Amino acid sequence: MLEIICKRLILAIPTLLLVTVMAFCLQKLLPGDPVLAMAGEERDPQVIQALRTKYHLDDPLPVQYYRWLTSAVRGDLGSSLRNQEPVLSLIASKLPVTLELSVLSLLIAMIIGISTGILAAVRKGSWLDHGMNALSLTGISIPHFWLGMLMILLFAVKLRWLPASGYVPPSVDLAQNLRTLLMPSLVLGSGLGAILMRHTRGAMLGVLRADYIRTAKAKGLLPLRIVLKHALRNALVPIITLCTLLFGEILGGAVLAEQVFTIPGFGKLIVDAVFNRDYAVVQGVVIVVAVGFILLNLLADLLNIVINPRMRRA
Amino acid sequence: MKICARFFLGLSGLILLGASGIAQAETMLRVGLSSDPDQLDPATSRSYTGRFVFNALCDRLVDIDAHLDIVPGLATQWSWSADNKALTLRLRQGVVFHDGEKFDAAAVKYNIERDLTLPGSTRKSEISSVSSVEVVDPYTVVLHLKNPDAALLSQLTDRAGAMLAPGATAKGNVAAHPVCSGPYQFDSRVQQDRIVLTKFNQYWNPKPYHFDRVVFLPVPDASVRLANLRAGDLDLIDWVSASDVGTVTSDSHLTLAKPTPLGYMSVVFNIGNGQNKPTSPLAADARVRQAFSWGIDRQALNQVVFAGQYTPANQPFTDASPYHVPLPIPSRDVAKAKALLASAGVTSPLHVTMVVPNEPVAQQVAQVIQSMEAEAGFDVSLQMTEHATLLSRLSSGDFQLALSSWSGRPDPDGDIYSFISSHGALNDGRYSNEQVDKWLLAARQINNQDQRKALYTNVVRQLQIDMPVAYLYFEPRIFAISAKVKGFVPYPDALLRLADVTLSQ
Numbered sequence: 001m002l003e004i005i006c007k008r009l010i011l012a013i014p015t016l017l018l019v020t021v022m023a024f025c026l027q028k029l030l031p032g033d034p035v036l037a038m039a040g041e042e043r044d045p046q047v048i049q050a051l052r053t054k055y056h057l058d059d060p061l062p063v064q065y066y067r068w069l070t071s072a073v074r075g076d077l078g079s080s081l082r083n084q085e086p087v088l089s090l091i092a093s094k095l096p097v098t099l100e101l102s103v104l105s106l107l108i109a110m111i112i113g114i115s116t117g118i119l120a121a122v123r124k125g126s127w128l129d130h131g132m133n134a135l136s137l138t139g140i141s142i143p144h145f146w147l148g149m150l151m152i153l154l155f156a157v158k159l160r161w162l163p164a165s166g167y168v169p170p171s172v173d174l175a176q177n178l179r180t181l182l183m184p185s186l187v188l189g190s191g192l193g194a195i196l197m198r199h200t201r202g203a204m205l206g207v208l209r210a211d212y213i214r215t216a217k218a219k220g221l222l223p224l225r226i227v228l229k230h231a232l233r234n235a236l237v238p239i240i241t242l243c244t245l246l247f248g249e250i251l252g253g254a255v256l257a258e259q260v261f262t263i264p265g266f267g268k269l270i271v272d273a274v275f276n277r278d279y280a281v282v283q284g285v286v287i288v289v290a291v292g293f294i295l296l297n298l299l300a301d302l303l304n305i306v307i308n309p310r311m312r313r314a
Numbered sequence: 315m316k317i318c319a320r321f322f323l324g325l326s327g328l329i330l331l332g333a334s335g336i337a338q339a340e341t342m343l344r345v346g347l348s349s350d351p352d353q354l355d356p357a358t359s360r361s362y363t364g365r366f367v368f369n370a371l372c373d374r375l376v377d378i379d380a381h382l383d384i385v386p387g388l389a390t391q392w393s394w395s396a397d398n399k400a401l402t403l404r405l406r407q408g409v410v411f412h413d414g415e416k417f418d419a420a421a422v423k424y425n426i427e428r429d430l431t432l433p434g435s436t437r438k439s440e441i442s443s444v445s446s447v448e449v450v451d452p453y454t455v456v457l458h459l460k461n462p463d464a465a466l467l468s469q470l471t472d473r474a475g476a477m478l479a480p481g482a483t484a485k486g487n488v489a490a491h492p493v494c495s496g497p498y499q500f501d502s503r504v505q506q507d508r509i510v511l512t513k514f515n516q517y518w519n520p521k522p523y524h525f526d527r528v529v530f531l532p533v534p535d536a537s538v539r540l541a542n543l544r545a546g547d548l549d550l551i552d553w554v555s556a557s558d559v560g561t562v563t564s565d566s567h568l569t570l571a572k573p574t575p576l577g578y579m580s581v582v583f584n585i586g587n588g589q590n591k592p593t594s595p596l597a598a599d600a601r602v603r604q605a606f607s608w609g610i611d612r613q614a615l616n617q618v619v620f621a622g623q624y625t626p627a628n629q630p631f632t633d634a635s636p637y638h639v640p641l642p643i644p645s646r647d648v649a650k651a652k653a654l655l656a657s658a659g660v661t662s663p664l665h666v667t668m669v670v671p672n673e674p675v676a677q678q679v680a681q682v683i684q685s686m687e688a689e690a691g692f693d694v695s696l697q698m699t700e701h702a703t704l705l706s707r708l709s710s711g712d713f714q715l716a717l718s719s720w721s722g723r724p725d726p727d728g729d730i731y732s733f734i735s736s737h738g739a740l741n742d743g744r745y746s747n748e749q750v751d752k753w754l755l756a757a758r759q760i761n762n763q764d765q766r767k768a769l770y771t772n773v774v775r776q777l778q779i780d781m782p783v784a785y786l787y788f789e790p791r792i793f794a795i796s797a798k799v800k801g802f803v804p805y806p807d808a809l810l811r812l813a814d815v816t817l818s819q
Contacts (some may be wrong), residue, residue, distance in 0.1 A: 032702030038352075040360040041721060043438040043709065043732075045782070051434050083353050084489050085505060093504070149537065153716055156545035164545040165538060166531065167507060244369045262533045262542075263509035272506065277702045 012294045024065050034277035038148040073311035087284035098266035102250045108189025113130025141193025148260035149188045165262035184257040199242050203235035237308050244300035342527040346480040346539045346551035349689045350506045351534035353489035356476035357435045369809050372494030374475035378610030382724050384403040398462035406452040409518045411479030412499040419455040424449040424480040437474040462519045462759035468725030497523040522813035554792040558621035560792045573804035574634040575790035576722025578627050580783045587742035588711025603781035605654035609690030611646035627785040637726040651690035652726050668715040672698045708742040745782030
């Protein structure tokens with residue numbers, strides 16, 4: 001197990017390097033000058049040149065990359081071009097918000113998706129199955145942005161049950177924190193839950209057809225026990241992999257949800273950084289997301305090994 | 315009996331506790347901003363919404379009133395020398411900064427010099443006419459100028475006139491923790507989430523300021539901003555879309571405030587910018603540009619896109635400004651447009667491309683123009699471009715036509731000089747007319763309003779002929795306010811002034 005982890009972590013280094021090179025080149029390919037974006041209405045050529053020099057933006061690209069990389073390995077990801085705040089502290093302040101949102105959304109998605117998926121598979125072909133399928137198709141098709149706006153209009157403007165937007169850290173007020181995150185995580189979670197439902201249903205159907213399930217049935221085991229203990233355990237392998245892959249989906253959804261509900265998280269940071277051509281922040285964000293993906297994939301593999309011992313030999 | 319007495323004693327105690335709780339309840343105003351302000355350093359700040367925060371946080375040397383006239387701020391009196399090259403300011407006494415440092419002439423000298431020398435200072439060009447600052451006595455300061463600058467005083471009503479505490483500023487970190495002398499002091503900030511200011515107890519004029527706390531919350535999406543206001547999570551919001559005005563006016567819990575607009579939207583023609591000099595007839599012949607302008611029905615544009623809430627424009631000076639030139643808004647004249655195209659030898663339809671900011675309202679404006687121009691002899695292709703890219707293209711001259719807006723300034727110089735004078739930093743189309751340059755420079759160097767007005771009138775009339783820019787409309791930044799908020803007065807610069815604003819519970 002330890003050997004697998006070490007091997008994977010070492011392999012991650014060249015991957016990360018490649019990601020940074022690509023991110024660096026890609027953002028330079030973006031049309032639009034960060035200094036002009038920074039200067040806004042103020043476009044005096046002297047000011048523009050002073051800013052360009054201050055942030056070393058007139059150096060050749062490899063020099064800029066080298067400068068960034070050497071400070072990055074020392075743990076310094078630079079400062080935001082827009083507001084001077086160190087990128088690391090910006091990310092450190094935004095990441096927990098998005099992680100909380102993501103975990104809540106994933107929990108909601110798993111509760112909705114896995115339970116309805118199992119029900120639909122067990123009752124295959126029934127009205128329940130058809131209903132669940134229709135519901136999941138609706139869930140996948142509804143744009144997050146639109147659903148978010150509708151929920152704000154209903155729960156915040158009309159009923160006044162929940163705040164329309166904003167964020168309160170759990171350390172300040174846990175109840176208020178959950179109230180602010182309820183709508184965004186429901187919006188995000190419902191879409192993901194719909195995807196999870198379809199995959200769970202498919203995986204369960206595959207497993208339920210297997211010989212050992214028939215054997216279990218023949219042995220006269222309780223149907224609930226067969227479904228939860230024997231079938232679900234095997235069906236969970238692809239579902240767990242999917243959950244980690246959904247991380248990308250969550251991040252994409254979080255970008256939208258954070259815009260609609262004005263949550264100061266990672267997604268909002270990414271969008272604003274790209275629009276402002278805040279290169280240092282974009283680069284920092286890319287690194288953190290890449291590391292996140294690598295670790296999550298590793299985690300998925302390890303979890304699968306724990307659940308399915310046969311994979312240890314693989 | 316005993317139990318009863320204890321019960322009532324306890325109850326009255328609870329009521330008293332509750333009452334004292336109410337009496338001590340913190341008053342807080344929550345303001346929804348259309349974007350997150352950038353750096354909270356007046357010398358390097360560039361965002362519009364940053365000015366909202368500075369207005370509450372920092373006193374300026376002078377201010378404007380609701381009629382765009384200059385009124386005292388930290389300077390109580392001012393006078394120009396006979397040659398208009400020295401501005402003497404008499405300063406208010408008894409003012410302290412939020413950290414207790416005293417405000418005096420030395421502080422003014424420090425701030426002006428900082429704006430002029432700080433690397434990356436975006437105030438430099440606004441006050442570049444200042445050559446030196448002389449401290450005459452602790453409460454008198456003289457700004458010596460390289461050349462007369464009629465717009466200088468007006469620049470000092472905004473960020474260039476905002477005074478930071480020299481001691482605290484010299485330590486650095488201003489952008490994250492500014493120390494000024496305004497009615498509210500900086501408390502905390504979470505990027506993209508909130509900026510919190512608290513009441514400054516030693517403020518020299520405490521009476522009109524009623525809140526213990528003012529919180530600025532950036533909510534970029536206009537519909538979400540309005541939803542927050544309607545849900546009671548915000549008390550006042552900036553920049554309501556014209557399409558939402560109906561929602562606000564039909565809601566009895568809300569009121570609407572529409573300041574006289576200073577900012578405008580225009581179509582800029584590329585006349586001579588770019589490595590490959592533009593060769594389109596639009597660049598070469600003023601008649602073609604005039605034809606384009608005649609093709610636009612500005613009233614219809616206002617009705618279709620802005621529900622009639624905006625004001626059609628044919629010049630950069632808003633009709634509330636004393637410098638507004640009384641020229642009628644041209645009504646659309648397709649026959650005239652076609653005749654002008656024919657006289658310029660252009661076979662219509664003339665294919666042109668317009669660069670448009672990638673946002674819904676600008677897109678609608680562009681589409682309306684596109685369909686109007688189709689009848690007037692122009693085949694307009696639209697290129698939707700995101701903001702940062704648009705700025706680069708304007709700057710490098712990579713455009714034929716561009717939809718371009720300006721937030722507006724109280725002094726006319728700020729609305730025209732950089733855009734129209736031959737070497738102006740914002741003259742994206744590279745329009746150049748020697749006579750216009752002379753008028754603009756003269757208007758900059760005279761302090762007499764009538765003489766300046768005559769010069770600007772000349773310029774505006776000449777622009778109707780040369781047509782480097784087709785002005786479309788003035789854009790009011792509309793506020794929506796909870797009915798609980800009283801005393802809000804909209805100013806033409808569309809900033810929030812908190813004096814006399816109260817909130818009923």
